Structure formats: C-alpha cells, structure tokens
Amino acid sequence: MHEITVIGGGFAGLTAAITAAESGARVSLYEAHHTLGGRARTGEGPYRTNEGPHALYCRGPHWTWLKQRNLLGPLASLPPLEGARFRFRRGGVLRRTPPLAMLRLTRRKAEQAPVDTDFLTWATGQVGEEGARAAAHFMGVALFHHDPGSLSAAFVQERLRRATALPPEARYPRGGWGEVIDRMAGHAWNLGVRIETTSRVDALPERRGPVIVATSLDAARHLLGDGTLRWDSGxxxxxxxxxxxxxxxxxxxxxxxxxxxxxxxxxxxxxxxxxxxxxxxxxxxxxxxxxxxxxxxxxxxxxxxxxxxxxxxxxxxxxxxxxGRTGAVDLPGTTWRDRPAIDRGEGVYLAGDQVAAPGLLSEVSFNSGLEAVSLALRTAKYAAVAGRAAEASAAAEASAAARAAEAGSPLDLKRT
Incomplete structure (x- = not known):
C-alpha cells in the first residue's frame, strides 16, 4: 500500500485523492482554506454563489466518472422556454439572435481549425469579419479572456463547438457546485482519505511516497520554487x-x-x-x-x-x-501539451486547470488529477519493485558472505 500526499482540496485534488484511495493507496489531503472546493466552492448563506458562472458539461470525461460513483446528485438543465430569453448585445443594442455568420461558424469541425493561426484570422476567412468577431466575443463565456480572437484557432473552435452544441451540454448541480464537492469529500472520507482543512503547506513535506500538488499554478510555482510554472490565463x-x-x-x-x-x-x-x-x-x-x-x-x-x-x-x-485563476488559454502555435508537465520529477506531480492535460475548464483539472495519480502509482510501484530487488540482492550477498566465512575461504564480494 503506497502513501500519497495531495496538496489542495479543489476539484483536481479531490479527484486525485479519490482515485488514489480507490487504487489502494493511503492518502492524506491538505487544504489551506477552511472548506474544500477551490473554485468549485459555493458561497455560504442565502445566496448560493459559485466563483463566477459555472456549468458542468455532460459530454466531458468527469461526467461519467462522477455518475459511476453516484456523486453527480440532482441536476438542472437549461430552463424550458428560456431559449426565447437568451439575449445578445450587438452594436450596442440587445437582440434575440446572434449573426447568422456566427451560427455558420459553429458548424465547422474543430479539426478544421489550425493550431498555429489565431482564431479571428481563421474565422474571418471562413465566415467574414462580423461573424468571426461575434464568435470570438461570445467565447468569453468559456475562456474568461479579454481577447479570444487572439488565441489559437483550434483551441477556440473546439470550445465554440461544445458551448453551442445541440442539445446543450450545460448542466447545473442543484444547490451549486459545492454540493458536488461535499459528495466527493464524503466519498473520499469513506475510502479512508485523511483530510485536513486550514492546513497551509509552505514546503514539500518529508515523505515516503509521491506528492500531488493540486493548487493554482501560482501557488505551485512558489511551493516548488520553480519559476517555469507559468501559462497564460484570463x-x-x-x-x-x-x-x-x-x-x-x-x-x-x-x-x-x-x-x-x-x-x-x-x-x-x-x-x-x-x-x-x-x-x-x-x-x-x-x-x-x-x-x-x-x-x-x-x-x-x-x-x-x-x-x-x-x-x-x-x-x-x-x-x-x-x-490567473480562470484556467489555461493557448496562444497560436501552442496546445495543452505545451503547458507545464504533470510529472515534475522526484515523485512530485501537478494537477489543476493550467497544466498539460486536455479538456474544457474543470475537465483539465479532472484529467490532470487522474494522470497525476496514474504516474504516481506507477512510479511508486517501480520504486517498490526496485527496493525489493535491492533487498534481495543484499540478502543474497550477506548469505554468500556468511557461507564463505564458515568455509574459511576468502570472498570477492564486489565480483559476487
């Protein structure tokens, strides 16, 4: 049974902790805040707010994972008959529909958009400037970025397709995202995960197993003393x-x-x-x-x-x-593979929404949490095998030395 430490109790950290515990590891999770959740935390009191607009995309990888563990809970879809109350500001005026050119752009497959060209340039060539600018600005909802048109065309188009999919992907956990977090925390607790809140970690703990750092990239940069842990955000x-x-x-x-x-x-x-x-x-x-x-x-x-x-x-x-807390955005010529690597060496792994994992918004956190645990357990397994082999070799040498001593003959231990 391996020991794994998780620093950070947001969506990525809880995903990693649950996955590791389900694999048989002993897991300790440390969260600096008095409650778990990170950006998936829901406000306390009469107004159940998230940290900005949140939705759960039902075609994402975390949907099946949460559903299999009965962690989704009650969900709400886009409200019926509310489609007529979706409004768009165009030219300073509120309208009922976006430009037709923007709708045409949503039909373009993500694979058609190049990685090394900015979205506005590519989209303008597809449907004209008006539709391209409208689509770029519309994508502020999923990117939290002031100029989505300047980002990689492939990056933005993939998100445009999913944000405008029919039927809509968006689902809303009733009571806020905090309800999902509470269910995840309870599941982790039942699996034996030791959870400590109000426990800020300022230095890597002395450990006998892997450490998964599931914090913001800024916090991870300071904790690990690694100035390369940077990526563009909103x-x-x-x-x-x-x-x-x-x-x-x-x-x-x-x-x-x-x-x-x-x-x-x-x-x-x-x-x-x-x-x-x-x-x-x-x-x-x-x-x-x-x-x-x-x-x-x-x-x-x-x-x-x-x-x-x-x-x-x-x-x-x-x-x-x-x-710097609104997820990663990819500039032209870059993809998620270019973001800071999950494996930082020496048994340390990153998880969060700005690291090298695919997905949309919280899906990056989820995918990176799974990958971090997979790498950590694989490394721990190899280390354990190597350790047992070293112990066996040492025992064999000691046994050979003992036999040689009993026989009264010299023994070249180095050669043996």
Whole structure:
C-alpha cells in the first residue's frame, strides 16, 4: 500500500485523492482554506454563489466518472422556454439572435481549425469579419479572456463547438457546485482519505511516497520554487447580484461587442436565492491594463440593457477580481501539451486547470488529477519493485558472505 500526499482540496485534488484511495493507496489531503472546493466552492448563506458562472458539461470525461460513483446528485438543465430569453448585445443594442455568420461558424469541425493561426484570422476567412468577431466575443463565456480572437484557432473552435452544441451540454448541480464537492469529500472520507482543512503547506513535506500538488499554478510555482510554472490565463471581473424577481428577465445576456456574460442562475435552480429573489452572476474579462472598476462598468451596461430597473431591485451585491485563476488559454502555435508537465520529477506531480492535460475548464483539472495519480502509482510501484530487488540482492550477498566465512575461504564480494 503506497502513501500519497495531495496538496489542495479543489476539484483536481479531490479527484486525485479519490482515485488514489480507490487504487489502494493511503492518502492524506491538505487544504489551506477552511472548506474544500477551490473554485468549485459555493458561497455560504442565502445566496448560493459559485466563483463566477459555472456549468458542468455532460459530454466531458468527469461526467461519467462522477455518475459511476453516484456523486453527480440532482441536476438542472437549461430552463424550458428560456431559449426565447437568451439575449445578445450587438452594436450596442440587445437582440434575440446572434449573426447568422456566427451560427455558420459553429458548424465547422474543430479539426478544421489550425493550431498555429489565431482564431479571428481563421474565422474571418471562413465566415467574414462580423461573424468571426461575434464568435470570438461570445467565447468569453468559456475562456474568461479579454481577447479570444487572439488565441489559437483550434483551441477556440473546439470550445465554440461544445458551448453551442445541440442539445446543450450545460448542466447545473442543484444547490451549486459545492454540493458536488461535499459528495466527493464524503466519498473520499469513506475510502479512508485523511483530510485536513486550514492546513497551509509552505514546503514539500518529508515523505515516503509521491506528492500531488493540486493548487493554482501560482501557488505551485512558489511551493516548488520553480519559476517555469507559468501559462497564460484570463483576468476577469466577477459580479454577483440578488434582484427582486421581475417577470421577463432574460436567462442570459452575451455581449458580442466585447467579451462579457451575465446569467440568471435561479432560472434553472430557484434554491440558489430566497423566495421572491433571483441570483444573477456575471464575468467580464478585462485587459492587463484595466481595473476591476472597468469590468464593473461593463457589467452595469449589460445590466441596464437586459435587466430593467436592476439598481432599484438589488438586495445584495458582491464583486471580485479573478486573476490567473480562470484556467489555461493557448496562444497560436501552442496546445495543452505545451503547458507545464504533470510529472515534475522526484515523485512530485501537478494537477489543476493550467497544466498539460486536455479538456474544457474543470475537465483539465479532472484529467490532470487522474494522470497525476496514474504516474504516481506507477512510479511508486517501480520504486517498490526496485527496493525489493535491492533487498534481495543484499540478502543474497550477506548469505554468500556468511557461507564463505564458515568455509574459511576468502570472498570477492564486489565480483559476487
């Protein structure tokens, strides 16, 4: 039975801990925060907020894994009849439909898009500039990036296809993502995982087994003292609002003039806010030179268009800036394989949404957690086999030496 240490109790860390424990390892998990979940943590209190808009994509690899372990729990789909309340800002005006050229682009297979060309250039050649820009800005919802058009065409097109798939892939855990995390934590506990919260790890522990670092890339860089642990991410203003209910509010507002997204989460899950109120969450990507206030101004402009009288109806509000915590984005000429490797050598492995694993958003965390455990167990197995072989060799040498001593003859141990 191998010993594995997991640092970080978010989605990647819990995935790794459960997988390792199911494989028979003794697992210890350390989380700096007082609750588990990382970016999948759901806010406490009457407003069950996630850290920005969250959805679970039902065609992703983690869906089957969670379902097999009965960890999905109750789910909500896109609300019925709400399709008519999906709004797009185009040319400063709220509209019911995106440009037809953008819809045509969603039919292009991801394999058709090149890795080494930026998305805007490639998409413009496919459907024209208007449709290309609209599609690029629309993808702010899945990329949390201020300029998706500048990213690899293959990277963006794959996500565009999945974000616009029919039937829609998006599912919403009822009660917020924290409900999934709680079920994962309970499953890990039942498997014997030792979980310690409020346990910040500032240095690699003295260990007899592998260590999986399932933190943000910034935290991993400081913990491991490895300045190469860097990758491009998004910088995003987040806003949460509780509004008094008004009939006719849209389900979602997508800004096609600049990346930005507002979503009314109580449309599919009324339990996220008290009766008579609705929870709206938004993410507004900002450039490196912009401030949180710039993102808030953008959010308020969208709210003015989509949620009439929202200021007078607001009963609760929260704002935040997410920097370097919104997943990896791939520039032209790069893919997920170019991101920081999972295997860092000497029994240390990375997991999280910015490392070398495929997938969309949380799927990267999931895939990297599985791969980290696979590599760790394989390495530990080989180390154990090598250790037993060394012990057997030493025992054989000692036995030969003893026999030689009893016979009174000299023995060349080095040759033996």
């Amino acid at each position: 910088r995003t203003t987040l806003i949460d609002l509780a509004l008094r209910t008004r009939k006719g509010d849209p389900f979602a507002v997508s800004d096609l003039d600049a990346p930005g997204w507002l979503e009314r989460f109580t449309a599919q899950d009324p339990s996220l806010a008290p009766s008579g109120q609705q929870l709206v969450q938004g993410q507004l990507p900002i450039t490196p030179g912009q401030s949180k206030a710039d993102g808030i101004a953008h959010a308020e402009a969208l709210l003015d268009l989509g949620f009439p009288g929202w200021r007078e109806r607001t009963v609760w509000r929260r704002e935040a800036l997410a920097q």
